[in-house]
Amino acid sequence: MLALSYAVPSILIFITAALLTLVGAFGVLVMKNPVHSALSLIMTLFGVAVAFIAQSADFLAAVQIIVYAGAIVVLFLFVIMFLGVDRNDTVRVDPLVGQRIFAGTGVVITVGGLIALMARAHWVTGAMSVSTGGVALAPGSGNVQQLGTAVFTTYIFAFEATAALLIIAVVGAVLLARRERTSDESES
């Protein structure tokens, strides 16, 4: 058996993560009600967080839960309920002829190509990266310190840029969602 050459817990964790992720993803795809899609999205995000923990990215798993499941999905739900679009989406109508078939074919070709590439290519050489000075990635929560060091030294400019990006995004969102009183009054 192929499965017996690896530790059973890691296989179980992988199966859990894969099931959560894929069931949630298909839920997002097929649910008619946007609220149900958003809840399926939470399931997928938890599955990805499980996969993160299994691959010793504990900090990112926590950020995944807090930022994605805790903030982004809540933002989605807030907008869905604010707009009142939680009625049936037009899933069945197909304005473009054969859109689903073309989309499915393209996706199958892309994913099949990716998997075939992974099966044949040898990207992973096992060599240490140069940027970390040959220090191995510590397992589990030991690499939170490594991640912090990397973000605040190697990637400090990118980190500062994200601060500016977040400010710009917040101001832009407020500007977009703001009700323009003057123009509404002039139109009516």
Place this chain on the structure above:
Amino acid sequence: MNVPAAWYLILAAILFGVGAFGLLTRRSALIMFMCLELMLNAVNLTFVTFARTLSDIGGQATVFFVMVVAAAEVTVGLGIVVAIFRRRTSTSVDELSEMKG
């Protein structure tokens, strides 16, 4: 021994495919954003897998930045959806066929 990285990479590829299919076929702008999140998560999973395999913290740092950019993107995107909905009373992208607001 941990499961091989290829399993996680294949999982990420399938997740990306599901997200891409949803992005191409669904009409509601909100669902399209959710499918975009699926694709971003697939890419994040790939980065984390390669970070483990190559023993490089850079992959995890990149995922950190991808998460920040995704948060900003969703904020602005949903702001645009709200602004469009106010004019058109619909989130279907098919009805957004003209530039004029």
